[in-house]
Amino acid sequence: MNVFRLFADLLHLGSIFILIARLNQTKSCSGISLKTQGLYFLVFATRYLDLFFSFVSVYNTLMKIFFLVSAGYIVYLMYGPLKPTYEKGLDAFRAEFLIGGAFLFALVFPHKYEILEVLWSFSIYLEAVAILPQLYQMTRTGEADNITSHYVFALGGYRALYIINWIYRRYTEEDYSDYIAWVSGVVQTVLYADFFYIYFTRVIKGKAFKLPV
Numbered sequence: 001m002n003v004f005r006l007f008a009d010l011l012h013l014g015s016i017f018i019l020i021a022r023l024n025q026t027k028s029c030s031g032i033s034l035k036t037q038g039l040y041f042l043v044f045a046t047r048y049l050d051l052f053f054s055f056v057s058v059y060n061t062l063m064k065i066f067f068l069v070s071a072g073y074i075v076y077l078m079y080g081p082l083k084p085t086y087e088k089g090l091d092a093f094r095a096e097f098l099i100g101g102a103f104l105f106a107l108v109f110p111h112k113y114e115i116l117e118v119l120w121s122f123s124i125y126l127e128a129v130a131i132l133p134q135l136y137q138m139t140r141t142g143e144a145d146n147i148t149s150h151y152v153f154a155l156g157g158y159r160a161l162y163i164i165n166w167i168y169r170r171y172t173e174e175d176y177s178d179y180i181a182w183v184s185g186v187v188q189t190v191l192y193a194d195f196f197y198i199y200f201t202r203v204i205k206g207k208a209f210k211l212p213v
Contacts, residue, residue: 015151015154027085039098046126124180198211
């Protein structure tokens with residue numbers, strides 16, 4: 001594992017810890033898209049089915065279990081104890097279109113025409129757009145608290161580092177290619193472009209996250 005992959009994984013872990021801490025400390029899921037969290041749970045549930053069939057390493061197995069359990073826990077919090085604070089009216093992005101589109105792409109452009117590989121491809125395509133309901137909700141309110149901003153930044157940063165990881169591996173490993181992950185990762189990172197701009201021009205300077213009017 002190279003350093004870019006390691007730091008990307010740590011940033012991904014950090015994003016989840018930030019969100020869980022925010023939910024538990026504030027006892028509110030205001031400003032958080034349940035649809036995005038549900039999509040991430042679906043991403044991990046379809047990607048990590050190989051937990052039952054293959055073993056890569058202890059690190060790999062523990063990371064998969066953590067992402068599955070943490071995603072399920074976040075959805076539980078938002079559906080259960082924190083449901084009264086959920087802003088359903090603002091979380092209005094049509095997530096079913098994202099699921100349907102990802103499934104269609106997985107059928108047409110799978111890694112391999114095998115059940116687990118099609119589901120893996122589906123999870124990659126879905127992860128590329130899973131943040132859209134969260135970004136859409138933020139555009140509807142025009143603002144977000146700083147902790148939520150840090151959470152979204154960590155998610156976007158993790159994917160950006162993965163792109164560097166892929167470039168590094170492309171030039172250091174023979175016959176390394178993963179076009180599905182590459183294209184989806186670039187699309188996912190591009191979706192964060194506006195958010196990154198506002199984050200670096202406002203939040204980093206101690207200002208509140210607000211979209212320009």
